[in-house]
Amino acid sequence: MTYCCALRLKDGLVFISDTRTNAGVDHISVFRKLYSFGIEGERFITIQTSGNLATTQSLIGHLKNQLDTHQEPNLYSVHTMFEVAELVGKTLKTVIADVTSDTQEQSNYYCSLLVGGQIKDQEISLYNIYPQGNFICATSDTPYFQIGESKYGKPILDRALSYEMPLEEALRCSLISFDSTLRSNVSVGMPLDALIYQKDSYHIPTGKRIDEEDPYFEHISKSWSDTLKKGLQDLPVPTSDYFE
Amino acid sequence: MTYCCALRLKDGLVFISDTRTNAGVDHISVFRKLYSFGIEGERFITIQTSGNLATTQSLIGHLKNQLDTHQEPNLYSVHTMFEVAELVGKTLKTVIADVTSDTQEQSNYYCSLLVGGQIKDQEISLYNIYPQGNFICATSDTPYFQIGESKYGKPILDRALSYEMPLEEALRCSLISFDSTLRSNVSVGMPLDALIYQKDSYHIPTGKRIDEEDPYFEHISKSWSDTLKKGLQDLPVPTSDYFE
Numbered sequence: 001m002t003y004c005c006a007l008r009l010k011d012g013l014v015f016i017s018d019t020r021t022n023a024g025v026d027h028i029s030v031f032r033k034l035y036s037f038g039i040e041g042e043r044f045i046t047i048q049t050s051g052n053l054a055t056t057q058s059l060i061g062h063l064k065n066q067l068d069t070h071q072e073p074n075l076y077s078v079h080t081m082f083e084v085a086e087l088v089g090k091t092l093k094t095v096i097a098d099v100t101s102d103t104q105e106q107s108n109y110y111c112s113l114l115v116g117g118q119i120k121d122q123e124i125s126l127y128n129i130y131p132q133g134n135f136i137c138a139t140s141d142t143p144y145f146q147i148g149e150s151k152y153g154k155p156i157l158d159r160a161l162s163y164e165m166p167l168e169e170a171l172r173c174s175l176i177s178f179d180s181t182l183r184s185n186v187s188v189g190m191p192l193d194a195l196i197y198q199k200d201s202y203h204i205p206t207g208k209r210i211d212e213e214d215p216y217f218e219h220i221s222k223s224w225s226d227t228l229k230k231g232l233q234d235l236p237v238p239t240s241d242y243f244e
Numbered sequence: 245m246t247y248c249c250a251l252r253l254k255d256g257l258v259f260i261s262d263t264r265t266n267a268g269v270d271h272i273s274v275f276r277k278l279y280s281f282g283i284e285g286e287r288f289i290t291i292q293t294s295g296n297l298a299t300t301q302s303l304i305g306h307l308k309n310q311l312d313t314h315q316e317p318n319l320y321s322v323h324t325m326f327e328v329a330e331l332v333g334k335t336l337k338t339v340i341a342d343v344t345s346d347t348q349e350q351s352n353y354y355c356s357l358l359v360g361g362q363i364k365d366q367e368i369s370l371y372n373i374y375p376q377g378n379f380i381c382a383t384s385d386t387p388y389f390q391i392g393e394s395k396y397g398k399p400i401l402d403r404a405l406s407y408e409m410p411l412e413e414a415l416r417c418s419l420i421s422f423d424s425t426l427r428s429n430v431s432v433g434m435p436l437d438a439l440i441y442q443k444d445s446y447h448i449p450t451g452k453r454i455d456e457e458d459p460y461f462e463h464i465s466k467s468w469s470d471t472l473k474k475g476l477q478d479l480p481v482p483t484s485d486y487f488e
Contacts, residue, residue, distance in 0.1 A: 151395030155424035159469050160476055172479050180399035196487050206488045216483045227475035228404050235416045235467055239460045243440050244450045
């Protein structure tokens with residue numbers, strides 16, 4: 001499985017993906033699921049992938065190939081983030097249709113995507129693209145999307161995240177969401193890829209790979225356990241009617 | 245859907261179940277999913293149910309009917325908690341087989357169960373019974389089981405719960421697990437049923453129904469949100485390489 005999470009906030013975008021893939025429990029590998037594209041100073045695009053690895057690698061391969069061979073449209077020629085989402089969705093649909101035209105059989109090759117970014121003088125955008133190529137867009141009401149093993153890490157986002165939150169605090173929140181998932185589900189695994197995009201910077205960030213020895217991640221993981229344990233102890237004792 | 249959670253700890257057993265059932269989003273109802281049996285001073289048995297409501301109600305109906313009509317074996321005649329689990333598992337298998345003998349078709353009528361309790365002069369026990377009637381047993385290594393929508397509420401149990409934990413602290417921990425699930429998944433809903441059994445008491449607890457106005461639950465739900473928000477703010481600021 002996979003866990004990817006993306007936030008679209010007042011000040012920018014936060015993306016985190018794990019890297020574990022598995023075909024059964026005895027075939028575990030590390031593959032990147034976070035890809036960046038862009039033209040420094042003009043546009044920045046990130047794609048996160050979950051699902052069939054052959055499909056997601058083929059999709060990224062086609063998108064890169066469109067750029068390399070100057071096919072139109074491509075990620076650098078489209079005019080808006082909406083057109084980016086359309087191009088990615090259509091390319092995904094083609095990739096799956098190339099494997100089989102049987103729509104029942106196609107579900108074996110499904111993948112889901114998160115696509116976020118910004119093009120010069122436009123709003124930052126975040127899309128959740130379905131295997132069928134259609135998509136929804138994040139808003140200030142629903143500032144985050146998840147794909148893959150999303151349930152373990154959802155409560156902390158639902159409880160603490162808000163559209164107005166500063167990026168570095170939102171990053172902490174989503175790292176805790178990942179830490180909770182990593183502890184409870186062995187199909188999501190280190191290293192993680194994290195990427196922060198500052199709104200209106202039009203700078204393509206390098207991103208950060210977080211492995212098991214990352215001192216910051218290790219520190220917040222340990223601190224968070226202590227916070228929860230202490231928080232539980234500090235809650236008032238249940239009323240006596242619970243014990244009747 | 246459903247969320248039920250049961251803990252088998254050094255000092256006793258903790259059971260919590262929600263009560264929401266749904267057949268599609270436009271047919272939501274409240275049904276109890278936690279049932280108690282026992283002979284005061286001699287044995288205490290609790291059954292929690294998840295899955296097809298007709299199956300779980302039929303199962304409980306059969307178990308009660310076995311008692312009412314003095315059929316052998318029944319929940320009060322078997323000698324050990326292992327035999328309780330066997331009886332419940334076999335009765336469940338019969339209930340499903342009565343609907344259809346087609347094993348493919350049977351999966352439409354599946355349910356999962358948690359069965360815990362204590363019989364005089366024996367250990368407390370907790371079983372997770374599968375739709376096929378077979379089961380596994382909780383140990384001090386794995387002191388809890390969940391059925392239904394289990395993922396949202398698993399991180400807090402994995403991080404904070406331990407076999408040695410006092411019952412009232414474990415109760416708080418599992419109430420937080422429920423609060424996280426209620427906030428993130430609309431298919432799990434109030435009221436909740438909670439039941440605490442003190443080891444070697446052989447007392448059949450009344451249990452507590454927790455509704456939306458329950459002052460204790462409301463208080464810890466609010467406090468927990470504050471704990472998490474403050475905990476996030478208190479985490480150290482991410483190192484600068486996260487922003488490159």
